[in-house]
Amino acid sequence: MSANFHTERQSITTEPDVTIVGGGIVGLATAFFLSRLGIRPLVIERLPTPASLTSRRSGEGVRAQWGLRHNIEIARASIAFYAAFGARIAIPERDAGYRPVGYLYASRSEDGARRLKARFDMQVAAGLDDLEYLDPSEVRDRFALLSETVTGAVFRAGDGVVVVSDIVAGYLAAMNADIMLGAEVGRIAREGNDFSIETSRGTISSASVILADGARLPAMLQSLGIVLPLRLARSSILHVKADGIPFDHPATIDVDLGSFWRPDAGGARMTASFRNTLFLDRFTDDPAPDPDYLAHAIATVSPLVPRWADIAPSIADSHARHGSFAVSGDGAPLIGPIDAMPGLYVNGAYGGHGIMMSPEGSRRLADMVAGNDASTPNPFHPSRFAAGNLPAPEPMTVNTNEASKETR
Numbered sequence: 153m154s155a156n157f158h159t160e161r162q163s164i165t166t167e168p169d170v171t172i173v174g175g176g177i178v179g180l181a182t183a184f185f186l187s188r189l190g191i192r193p194l195v196i197e198r199l200p201t202p203a204s205l206t207s208r209r210s211g212e213g214v215r216a217q218w219g220l221r222h223n224i225e226i227a228r229a230s231i232a233f234y235a236a237f238g239a240r241i242a243i244p245e246r247d248a249g250y251r252p253v254g255y256l257y258a259s260r261s262e263d264g265a266r267r268l269k270a271r272f273d274m275q276v277a278a279g280l281d282d283l284e285y286l287d288p289s290e291v292r293d294r295f296a297l298l299s300e301t302v303t304g305a306v307f308r309a310g311d312g313v314v315v316v317s318d319i320v321a322g323y324l325a326a327m328n329a330d331i332m333l334g335a336e337v338g339r340i341a342r343e344g345n346d347f348s349i350e351t352s353r354g355t356i357s358s359a360s361v362i363l364a365d366g367a368r369l370p371a372m373l374q375s376l377g378i379v380l381p382l383r384l385a386r387s388s389i390l391h392v393k394a395d396g397i398p399f400d401h402p403a404t405i406d407v408d409l410g411s412f413w414r415p416d417a418g419g420a421r422m423t424a425s426f427r428n429t430l431f432l433d434r435f436t437d438d439p440a441p442d443p444d445y446l447a448h449a450i451a452t453v454s455p456l457v458p459r460w461a462d463i464a465p466s467i468a469d470s471h472a473r474h475g476s477f478a479v480s481g482d483g484a485p486l487i488g489p490i491d492a493m494p495g496l497y498v499n500g501a502y503g504g505h506g507i508m509m510s511p512e513g514s515r516r517l518a519d520m521v522a523g524n525d526a527s528t529p530n531p532f533h534p535s536r537f538a539a540g541n542l543p544a545p546e547p548m549t550v551n552t553n554e555a556s557k558e559t560r
């Protein structure tokens with residue numbers, strides 16, 4: 153069984169029970185999990201290729217190091233899914249490109265080390281029981297590239313990286329779904345018991361609609377009269393070709409400067425400052441590049457890993473990828489029904505974490521759509537923001553509450 157692609161409205165011969173707007177990694181994961189439950193959805197994607205927008209530009213990092221229990225749980229389950237990808241999609245020869253290089257959060261200041269230790273205690277209390285706190289000598293013994301000035305670090309070995317194109321190929325091979333490409337969804341309206349979905353290739357009628365339209369989610373919800381605390385943000389990641397970077401080095405975060413890098417084939421990917429994930433005032437798929445990004449990135453990764461300063465003069469090849477995404481009031485995704493409009497669901501606003509959280513988020517959403525919803529409370533329910541309520545923001549995300557800014 154694999155995805156059935158369409159480019160004409162006429163070739164969709166039966167009206168789908170469930171239609172997914174958006175064929176990024178979130179829409180495809182949702183289609184995969186629905187088809188596992190015996191529901192054959194229709195995915196509508198405006199671009200000619202699936203998952204070719206924000207999902208394609210991601211850093212492909214996956215980590216379970218979060219501050220709140222529900223975010224730890226959704227990320228940890230998603231990483232476990234990627235680790236066993238072939239078995240989970242029932243195509244054993246496929247994998248998600250998962251490399252558990254680990255995520256290492258480190259500081260060079262006494263205050264930073266204290267804050268890392270306090271966060272470590274909080275994370276362990278929230279259920280992250282496979283985390284290690286490392287004092288300076290332990291850090292240096294295990295990770296020789298780190299500066300002698302390191303004061304403390306937190307490490308989780310099971311965090312790491314994946315390959316989005318492999319995941320997308322796996323979902324497409326394993327799902328029983330229709331995918332209409334090059335069709336943009338415009339107006340969605342309730343008509344009797346169904347939704348009428350206008351697309352650039354004709355109108356579709358469907359009992360249920362799932363919005364998985366990435367950065368276009370806030371505007372789509374607004375057009376339906378649904379108000380939720382959502383904003384658009386942008387992020388950048390620099391791909392650097394460089395010798396001398398161990399391929400199995402952990403993804404490394406300088407919590408003092410807010411920089412991030414992780415090893416990649418032939419070099420690394422880096423973010424100069426994850427705290428500069430910026431809110432956008434106007435919609436764009438293609439945020440403007442930052443000038444001098446390479447120099448800024450090197451300046452912010454070198455204090456913790458001095459080898460980057462040594463390598464910098466020989467870097468001849470680098471390019472940055474920039475993308476936009478929706479972030480919610482508490483920095484956690486929206487996964488669940490819109491109560492005011494029965495049959496309408498949201499799977500989005502994953503912010504900078506849609507690769508690392510969408511398998512479990514989509515599995516849960518598929519269960520809800522199929523009516524298998526357990527009675528356990530859903531911490532990602534869009535109604536958590538009802539009546540101006542703002543749940544405690546996840547301390548390790550960017551969220552619309554500007555007070556807390558930390559990501560990746």
Ligand SMILES: Cc1cc2nc3c(=O)[nH]c(=O)nc-3n(C[C@H](O)[C@H](O)[C@H](O)COP(=O)(O)OP(=O)(O)OC[C@H]3O[C@@H](n4cnc5c(N)ncnc54)[C@H](O)[C@@H]3O)c2cc1C
Nearest residue numbers: 174176177178198207211212213337366475505506507508
């Ligand atoms: C620079 C950068 C680095 C990142 N690094 C990481 C990382 O390391 N780890 C991580 O987990 N996440 C990371 N992210 C975030 C991650 O990429 C996103 O959370 C994820 O890709 C969101 O997936 P999506 O399917 O919701 O969005 P998208 O991939 O954008 O897919 C949405 C799809 O919906 C389609 N669509 C929208 N509107 C319509 C419409 N009206 N009709 C039809 N189709 C429509 C779009 O064309 C698009 O294909 C990063 C993001 C950026 C920009």
